[in-house]
Amino acid sequence: MGIRTLVGMLVAALAVIGLLATQTSYSLFLPGLLQGALLTIEIAVLGSVLAVVMGVLAALARLYGAAPLRWLATVYVEIFRGTSALVQLFWLFFVLPQFGLLMDAFTVAVLALGLNVGAYGSEVVRGAILAVAPGQWEASIALNMSRAQMLRRIILPQAFVAMIPPWGNLFIELLKSTALVSLITLTDLAFKAQQMNQSTLKTVPIFTLVLLIYLVMSLAITIGMRFLEQRASAGLSRGRAA
Amino acid sequence: MWDWSFALEILPTLASAAIITIEATLIGFVIAALLGLALALVRIAIPWTAWPISVLVELIRSTPLLIQIFFLYFVFPKFGVVLDAFTAGVIAIGLHYAAYCSEVYRAGFDNIPRGQWEASIALNLPQWATFRDIIIPQVIPPIVPALGNYLVALFKETPLLSAIAVLELMQTAKIIGSDTFRYTEPMTLVGLFFLVMSLVSAALIRILERLLNRRTPR
Numbered sequence: 001m002g003i004r005t006l007v008g009m010l011v012a013a014l015a016v017i018g019l020l021a022t023q024t025s026y027s028l029f030l031p032g033l034l035q036g037a038l039l040t041i042e043i044a045v046l047g048s049v050l051a052v053v054m055g056v057l058a059a060l061a062r063l064y065g066a067a068p069l070r071w072l073a074t075v076y077v078e079i080f081r082g083t084s085a086l087v088q089l090f091w092l093f094f095v096l097p098q099f100g101l102l103m104d105a106f107t108v109a110v111l112a113l114g115l116n117v118g119a120y121g122s123e124v125v126r127g128a129i130l131a132v133a134p135g136q137w138e139a140s141i142a143l144n145m146s147r148a149q150m151l152r153r154i155i156l157p158q159a160f161v162a163m164i165p166p167w168g169n170l171f172i173e174l175l176k177s178t179a180l181v182s183l184i185t186l187t188d189l190a191f192k193a194q195q196m197n198q199s200t201l202k203t204v205p206i207f208t209l210v211l212l213i214y215l216v217m218s219l220a221i222t223i224g225m226r227f228l229e230q231r232a233s234a235g236l237s238r239g240r241a242a
Numbered sequence: 243m244w245d246w247s248f249a250l251e252i253l254p255t256l257a258s259a260a261i262i263t264i265e266a267t268l269i270g271f272v273i274a275a276l277l278g279l280a281l282a283l284v285r286i287a288i289p290w291t292a293w294p295i296s297v298l299v300e301l302i303r304s305t306p307l308l309i310q311i312f313f314l315y316f317v318f319p320k321f322g323v324v325l326d327a328f329t330a331g332v333i334a335i336g337l338h339y340a341a342y343c344s345e346v347y348r349a350g351f352d353n354i355p356r357g358q359w360e361a362s363i364a365l366n367l368p369q370w371a372t373f374r375d376i377i378i379p380q381v382i383p384p385i386v387p388a389l390g391n392y393l394v395a396l397f398k399e400t401p402l403l404s405a406i407a408v409l410e411l412m413q414t415a416k417i418i419g420s421d422t423f424r425y426t427e428p429m430t431l432v433g434l435f436f437l438v439m440s441l442v443s444a445a446l447i448r449i450l451e452r453l454l455n456r457r458t459p460r
Binding site: 001005009078079081082083084085086087088090091094095098099172175176177178179180182183190193194197203204207210211214215218219222 | 243296297300301303304305306307308309310312313316317320398399400401402404405412415416419424425426429430432433436437440441
């Protein structure tokens with residue numbers, strides 16, 4: 001979808017929310033839902049930071065680490081990609097305390113989502129690094145750069161551009177997965193929705209608003225990542241034209 | 243910490259719940275694959291639907307599946323359609339992944355050389371026959387791996403059904419946990435089940451990919 005359509009959808013979604021807010025049957029729920037949305041955003045942002053850190057670390061470990069490190073990173077990626085996010089969330093929430101490791105629900109949520117998306121992200125980072133043209137590697141070797149210099153100055157800046165669109169998709173996946181944290185007692189947007197639904201049984205207005213709020217957040221991520229992509233790929237001969 | 247006899251004791255219960263999980267996966271994926279194809283076909287056959295369909299797909303893909311499951315489960319009864327939890331949940335999962343699958347099919351259709359369409363017109367084939375005999379047989383093989391990945395992704399989303407109390411694997415594990423106050427064994431076994439199934443299906447997809455590539459050289 002073009003960036004214009006996306007912005008159009010964002011404006012339309014906000015307009016629909018504004019329009020619905022003029023009716024009491026909807027505006028009644030808005031403050032509570034927005035409060036929940038705030039927690040959703042907090043978890044999504046912290047989770048994304050953790051995911052990027054884990055993704056980069058795991059990718060570098062798999063590409064350049066010593067054998068035990070490489071092995072560890074592979075196990076991490078396979079385990080977190082092979083099981084569901086909900087299973088990981090519940091496992092961290094219910095099983096770790098039995099080993100004496102107590103964490104509050106918020107920490108568990110950020111950890112589980114960040115580690116889960118980080119595992120997918122490591123494949124993105126790895127793919128992007130490997131996709132840098134071989135000539136770039138050879139030239140860096142010819143210029144007698146150390147591996148760290150090569151990565152920092154030549155490879156990663158180019159890989160970064162290729163990483164932006166898939167990371168955008170992963171951030172949206174992460175945002176959507178935050179709905180799961182409602183199942184471990186956190187009062188995020190999904191939890192508020194369920195709570196209000198149970199007490200008022202006004203299912204249609206509540207869930208319509210919730211879907212719209214999630215839509216606005218996803219669209220904001222998509223549009224933001226598109227802009228970042230345009231900025232990052234300016235002046236490069238490869239990738240989508242700015 | 244880890245009690246083998248307890249793990250063995252709950253294994254049969256979990257195994258029967260795993261069947262529900264697999265059922266939900268298969269039915270959900272059939273809905274997703276067929277509806278996704280239908281969406282992609284309608285988009286091509288009736289050009290003015292392209293925009294509304296792409297907005298619909300974007301809507302479905304940018305909101306959480308959990309909310310969509312709740313929405314279907316709680317909203318349908320308001321319109322007099324009472325669905326049991328399993329049906330509502332599987333329909334929600336199927337719809338969600340149909341949106342993803344329709345994009346896969348669309349990419350598949352875009353990859354068909356224009357000459358194939360033009361030759362079909364030149365041979366005076368009706369549109370239906372063109373799709374059935376010329377286009378779709380060429381579309382499907384290259385996109386099998388992508389569809390397979392969505393099958394695995396869908397499989398891993400089925401624990402969400404526990405939120406509307408479908409007695410699948412996750413819900414069963416939770417019930418065992420709250421009955422016995424032992425979460426370690428049921429949760430770990432569920433995790434292992436998903437891990438093994440995902441690894442096996444990933445391997446199967448790779449084999450299938452190789453087989454299909456052999457049949458349709460490029």
